[in-house]
Amino acid sequence: MLTLYKYGSVWDVLDISPFCSKVEVYFRLQKIDYRAQIANAQKSPKQKLPTVRLEDRVICDSSVILAHFESISDHPLDAGMSPLELSIAQAYRALLEEKLYFVAAWIRWADDKAWMIYRPAIMQYFGQLGLPSFLHSFFAKMARKQVLKSIRAQGIGRHNPAEIDAIGTDILKAISVFLANKTYFMGEQVRTIDATAYAFLSAIIDVPMETALKQTALSLPNLREYCERMKHKIEAPT
Structure with a gap:
């Protein structure tokens, strides 16, 4: 199971960090199954969130995460862009x-x-x-x-x-x-x-x-x- 490590939802936003929200929005747009888990940023590899764990691989940084899933998707969101x-x-x-x-x-x-x-x-x-x-x-x-x-x-x-x-x-x-x-x-x-x-x-x-x-x-x-x-x-x- 894909796990998204984040800060947590509050008010009417997916996360108190827009960088975490960005990844979660992407997963929802792409219909990617994931599990969200609140995590301590200081214990993440780069001391920032979000990070994701995909099997035995940990990926840090929201842009790197999106780039990875775009690269392995059969239907990347940015396909066909000039x-x-x-x-x-x-x-x-x-x-x-x-x-x-x-x-x-x-x-x-x-x-x-x-x-x-x-x-x-x-x-x-x-x-x-x-x-x-x-x-x-x-x-x-x-x-x-x-x-x-x-x-x-x-x-x-x-x-x-x-x-x-x-x-x-x-x-x-x-x-x-x-x-x-x-x-x-x-x-x-x-x-x-x-x-x-x-x-x-x-x-x-x-x-x-x-x-x-x-x-x-x-x-x-x-x-x-x-x-x-x-x-x-x-x-x-x-």
Whole structure:
């Protein structure tokens, strides 16, 4: 049995990490049977999640995981894409994973109002790992400090809140313009980029944090409609 090691579902998203959600969305799109298991990221080979175990093989990193399953699939999602289409998808994947992710992460971890909503989800994860309850608050504080340090090192964390909101707004508008009235990100056929796009947009739209970034996303009707289509597609019975 294929096992997906992840952080855990919360609110109306598949996982608190959009990278874990990305893999889970892909598995559902491809009708791949899997078992989800909450895991300790520090004990994974790269100290990050997601990872998957396929028989005696462990595969780390969401993009590596998707590439592996695309390579062994009889019906890969990206089959038939032109080099130009693949390049565009790769560029948007990088925009989502290496730019928008850090904007959303900064909001979750740095903004005090958002943190008060996100903190219980982090503490729930610690509980699911079996850590004593009296340590949850301490570990949440330590995790917050560590994540904010990494976001600052990445660069987003060096901006002020207004600048970060502006960066996020520009990204969401760019995605909205490209998506236009297409059914899926690249057209009428679902592709691997849809696993990424839905996971990262859902992590903004489908969480109970009423932030400026979420309001921007909700103000762009095609982003809302896209997320609804994707949600229905991965939840639809086989």
